Amino acid sequence: MRLPDLEAWAIFASVVEHKSFSAAADTIGLSKATVSKAITRLEAHLGQSLFHRTSRRLALTEAGKPLAEHAARILAEARAAEESANDSASAPTGRVRLAAPMSFGITDIAPLLADFLAAHPGIEIELHLSDARVDIVAEGFDVALRIASLPDSSLRARRLCGITTHIVAAPAYLAARGTPTHPAQLGEHALFGYTNVTGPWRFQRAGEGDVSIRAQGQLSANSGEALVPALVAGLGIALLPSFIIAEHLASGALVEILADWAPPPIGLHLLTPPSPLRPARVEALIAFLSQRLRDAR
Incomplete structure (x- = not known):
């Protein structure tokens, strides 16, 4: 049986990561010709093109897109295996790429990282804050924190704690528009929407059926924090997690x-790529976050 061309797969992953044959060649210390030959060799073996090549840009073909994820996984697991062997003989070192939601990352994660970095002077953290759902494997993250009710996934996920959410409004809004006493009445109000969460708002109460409401109002945003000024100004109602509105409620x-x-309950989850092989520096961050965030909210 012919063995897979692991070198070509790793070079393919590097070209995808750097979006350039030249940049990939510079990073991995090979000539551009060697990189190009490896991609050509892999395409010939697979019987399909992996890239659209023009003089100005390089783009994955439709066939190449799903294979890029496999290639990234192959490269990541090989790196992790080598780094794990090296780390066993010394203190963890190197960079860890961590993705977290914007507001939660600022309020809860950034303050913790000072303690982690002080305890692990050889580790560097690259913190990426965004409320968009990142593709951990394709974008090369080692760890991601996600606040959601997670669907089935090939990613490895660990639930750290529950996150409470609240329906909130300013007293001035309620004085002017009235206070809803049943979720069905929300349809008569200005509801601010969080665009990174699709679907209606859902509510439950013991002894009664579920109620679903579609949020519609003057304002929607891909950051929950961005909804707060208009809420405080008395312009609408929003469904937001406690870490964004706790200060305003108090x-x-x-x-x-x-x-x-x-x-419906949502949780704070820690996600990692599918492979169980992780460098010691990543394991150190996972253990730290798992311990410190167990009772986050």
Whole structure:
């Protein structure tokens, strides 16, 4: 049986990562001709083109797109195996790429990283903050934190804790528009939407069926934090997690409504690529975050 051309797969992954034959060649210390020959060799073996090549840009073909994820996984596992062997003889070193939601990353993750870096002076953290759902494998992240009700996935996921959410509005809004006493009444109000979460708002109460409401209003945003100023100004109602609105609830700038109706539970999850092989530096960060975030909210 012919063995897979692992070198070509690794070079393919590097070209995808750097979006250039030349940049990949420079990074991995090979000539551009060697990189090009490896891609040609892999394409010949697979019987299909992996890239659209023009003088100005390089883009994956439709056949190449799913294979790029496999290639990234092959390269990541090989690196992890080598690094694991090296790390066993010394303290963890190197860079860890961590993705986290924007607001939660600022309020809860960034303060923790100071403690982690002080305890592990050889480790570097590259923190990527975004409320968009990143592709961990394709974008090369070692660890991602995600607040959601997770669907089935090939990723390895660990639930760290629950995240509470609340329906909130400013007292001025409720004084002017009235306070809903049932989720069905929300349809008569200005509801601010969080665009990174698709689908309707859902509510549950013991002894009653589920209620679903589609959020519609003057404002929607891909960051929950961006909805707060308009909420405080009395312009609408929003469904937001406690880490975004806790301060405003404490000050009275916002108040909770429909407290006896619970949105479906969501959790804070730690995700990693499918491979169980991870460098010691990544294992160190996972252990730290798992311990420190168990009771985050």
